[in-house]
């Protein structure tokens with residue numbers, strides 16, 4: 001349960017803002033996949049959501065499906081400063097503030113799961129710009145509104161690949177965990193908590209279409225303790241928890257949602 005109330009000052013219907021003071025959660029990459037499932041469940045738990053996605057049409061379509069009174073879709077390229085700033089301003093104008101930022105958008109397909117020297121410098125810059133600097137852009141642009149919330153938090157989406165990285169994608173996701181501690185340290189002064197989820201392989205459409213089934217089966221059989229594939233729904237409880245006052249004394253932490261992989265002390 002998202003037992004938080006935002007501290008908004010813009011809830012007049014004639015300003016286009018909802019009349020309720022339900023917390024506002026902005027989910028980058030929220031048009032589909034993990035971001036969409038998290039958004040649906042935040043709404044089910046009393047929040048409003050903004051879906052900020054590179055695919056503007058799908059962000060708007062998903063928001064319409066979720067309900068235009070509780071969901072807002074906006075185009076946003078987390079790889080671009082101006083796009084992020086414009087998106088956060090539109091989100092705050094619609095919702096009257098921002099209580100939680102979910103840094104979920106990321107490049108994650110097998111093309112990025114390559115050894116470091118097999119991706120050229122331009123490729124490295126692309127993935128780092130989206131998967132790492134993108135989170136900084138969003139945090140920087142959302143900060144003024146998060147600062148005004150009574151229970152502000154940021155949730156970064158890393159991956160089990162970022163625990164002990166073996167490839168380019170993993171390195172970017174390790175950096176997400178590093179950013180989680182660095183942003184937690186920086187933003188504590190504004191009362192903004194910053195935590196992280198590191199999922200194992202999940203059953204999103206894009207991942208299922210991309211990951212060879214033999215690789216997935218071998219991963220589950222040989223690495224996970226829980227012998228099934230991760231489901232996007234497995235992330236819902238941890239995400240709601242990290243945004244809620246139930247985790248009010250937690251910041252800078254990463255929760256691994258990987259069916260027992262990797263075991264660590």
Ligand SMILES: NC(=O)c1ccc[n+]([C@@H]2O[C@H](COP(=O)([O-])OP(=O)(O)OC[C@H]3O[C@@H](n4cnc5c(N)ncnc54)[C@H](O)[C@@H]3O)[C@@H](O)[C@H]2O)c1
Nearest residue numbers: 029033034053054077078105106108159201202204206207
């Ligand atoms: N699916 C998995 O198995 C898995 C496992 C661990 C971590 N993750 C992480 O979870 C996140 C979401 O994964 P998913 O499977 O739901 O992905 P997905 O491909 O289903 O959806 C990603 C969304 O992000 C959007 N997006 C891509 N680049 C963007 C950009 N520059 N700016 C804004 N939006 C952008 C896409 O348009 C898309 O709607 C990613 O960060 C991924 O690394 C996924």
